[in-house]
Amino acid sequence: MVTTEKKPLKLLIVEDDSGLQSQLRWCFDGYDILQATDRASAISQVRRQKPQLVTLDLGLPPDPANATEGLALLEEILAMAPDTKIIVVTGNDDRAHALQAISLGAYDFYIKPVDADTLRLIVDRAAHLFQIEAENRKLARQNASPLHGLITADPAMLKLCRMIERVAPSDATVLLLGESGTGKEVLARALHELSPRRKGPFVAINCAAIPENLLESELFGYEKGAFTGATRQTIGKIEHANNGTLFLDETGDLPMSLQAKLLRFLQERVVERLGGRAEIPVDIRIVGATNKDLEQMIKDGDFREDLFYRISEIAINIPPLRERQGDRSLIAHALLDRFRQDQRKTNRLSFSTDALRAIEAYDWPGNVREMENLIRRAVIMAEGNRIEADDLGIGMPEDAAEETVGLREIRDAAEQEAIIKAMSRCNNNIAQAAELLGITRPTLYNLLDKYGFRQSTP
Numbered sequence: 001m002v003t004t005e006k007k008p009l010k011l012l013i014v015e016d017d018s019g020l021q022s023q024l025r026w027c028f029d030g031y032d033i034l035q036a037t038d039r040a041s042a043i044s045q046v047r048r049q050k051p052q053l054v055t056l057d058l059g060l061p062p063d064p065a066n067a068t069e070g071l072a073l074l075e076e077i078l079a080m081a082p083d084t085k086i087i088v089v090t091g092n093d094d095r096a097h098a099l100q101a102i103s104l105g106a107y108d109f110y111i112k113p114v115d116a117d118t119l120r121l122i123v124d125r126a127a128h129l130f131q132i133e134a135e136n137r138k139l140a141r142q143n144a145s146p147l148h149g150l151i152t153a154d155p156a157m158l159k160l161c162r163m164i165e166r167v168a169p170s171d172a173t174v175l176l177l178g179e180s181g182t183g184k185e186v187l188a189r190a191l192h193e194l195s196p197r198r199k200g201p202f203v204a205i206n207c208a209a210i211p212e213n214l215l216e217s218e219l220f221g222y223e224k225g226a227f228t229g230a231t232r233q234t235i236g237k238i239e240h241a242n243n244g245t246l247f248l249d250e251t252g253d254l255p256m257s258l259q260a261k262l263l264r265f266l267q268e269r270v271v272e273r274l275g276g277r278a279e280i281p282v283d284i285r286i287v288g289a290t291n292k293d294l295e296q297m298i299k300d301g302d303f304r305e306d307l308f309y310r311i312s313e314i315a316i317n318i319p320p321l322r323e324r325q326g327d328r329s330l331i332a333h334a335l336l337d338r339f340r341q342d343q344r345k346t347n348r349l350s351f352s353t354d355a356l357r358a359i360e361a362y363d364w365p366g367n368v369r370e371m372e373n374l375i376r377r378a379v380i381m382a383e384g385n386r387i388e389a390d391d392l393g394i395g396m397p398e399d400a401a402e403e404t405v406g407l408r409e410i411r412d413a414a415e416q417e418a419i420i421k422a423m424s425r426c427n428n429n430i431a432q433a434a435e436l437l438g439i440t441r442p443t444l445y446n447l448l449d450k451y452g453f454r455q456s457t458p
Contacts, residue, residue: 010050011033012034013036014056014070020114027119054086056101057088059090074105075104078105085126088102088106108125147161151330151331153326153420154325154326157324163316164191173266173288173310174286175288176290176316177289177290179367184318188245188249200243201241201243201244203246205246205248207249212255216261217274221233221234230275244284246284248288251290254303263304325416332359333351349379350387355387356425362394377393378391422437
């Protein structure tokens with residue numbers, strides 16, 4: 001018997017011939033058999049039962065002689081469940097449509113008349129491949145570890161972490177795009193620490209914090225006597241980052257005059273200090289970051305298009321805190337523990353239920369940086385053991401409502417989101433999270449295993 005997680009795999013047989021239906025049902029003993037006779041009933045079974053395997057007769061009503069209905073059904077099933085393994089069954093004079101089905105994404109095809117042993121072998125192979133791929137997806141979720149310094153349980157952020165891990169070993173110029181306070185410098189440091197340049201310096205410069213007339217000398221350095229007050233030779237940030245990484249924060253604030261000079265450096269990889277003539281070779285990686293829309297700035301004539309393409313060989317968009325599932329409570333707990341230790345608070349501070357609901361309902365326009373400020377202030381001012389919503393200064397919105405859990409297509413996604421939020425709110429305490437969800441601890445453990453979250457629990 002071919003099983004997954006101690007349950008038989010579901011096999012949907014789409015066949016309008018009742019006699020062949022019975023023969024195939026007998027042929028696939030050991031599978032959880034589902035049946036459909038036309039396109040509509042097959043779609044209904046896929047939506048409700050989510051079969052892992054499908055045998056699909058391309059000749060379906062209303063015109064069994066035409067494979068159009070079967071091919072359309074094949075595309076619909078793969079659109080709803082792309083991991084499903086579909087074996088198409090067709091007549092001996094219809095090999096062309098069978099090959100077309102393969103090109104559309106079918107796993108394999110079988111030409112009638114049906115030989116039970118051969119078809120069973122094909123289905124068993126498809127089942128084995130499905131199980132291997134499912135296990136690989138589960139392992140990928142379990143092995144997903146946030147980067148150092150980044151606190152997240154959000155699937156989109158975990159995917160971003162894996163992207164950073166893939167990009168880091170290369171020398172590609174990376175542009176981090178996101179609102180202020182989303183953690184762009186944390187990701188820039190992760191790119192450096194995971195790269196072959198990690199033993200070299202990580203040099204950060206905020207292009208918006210330095211006056212325009214000083215920014216050029218900060219970046220490129222200057223020779224003694226280059227201008228009034230230049231009493232000694234000084235190397236710039238670019239030269240200082242040699243064999244390491246230069247992080248240009250707020251890249252969108254670079255003045256046009258410096259954009260041209262930075263572009264030349266990116267092309268030639270040499271710098272000239274102010275007041276100097278020598279070309280100094282520098283080997284660095286550039287990581288930029290901005291919260292501005294550079295493409296719009298290009299249209300407005302405020303940013304060079306050629307520089308944009310140079311600094312964005314790989315562009316990474318960082319979602320704001322309000323779009324990350326469960327991260328608001330998870331980060332809040334981590335910050336509370338950090339600031340409690342920083343402030344040497346001997347009492348065990350915790351958030352009240354209303355405070356956690358307010359944290360989850362608030363939009364956090366300033367993202368993690370805003371949360372840091374509010375929680376640090378609340379820890380400093382706390383008198384008792386509880387931090388209330390009023391202590392944070394973010395009262396509960398009147399229109400805040402409890403989220404509902406949907407069924408069918410959205411059931412699994414809703415379950416995952418509910419588990420992430422509950423575990424985050426309870427700081428990964430299984431007993432408290434199970435009580436919050438209204439389920440038993442064994443049920444929660446099963447759900448954690450189902451979605452690959454078990455490894456992150458104590």
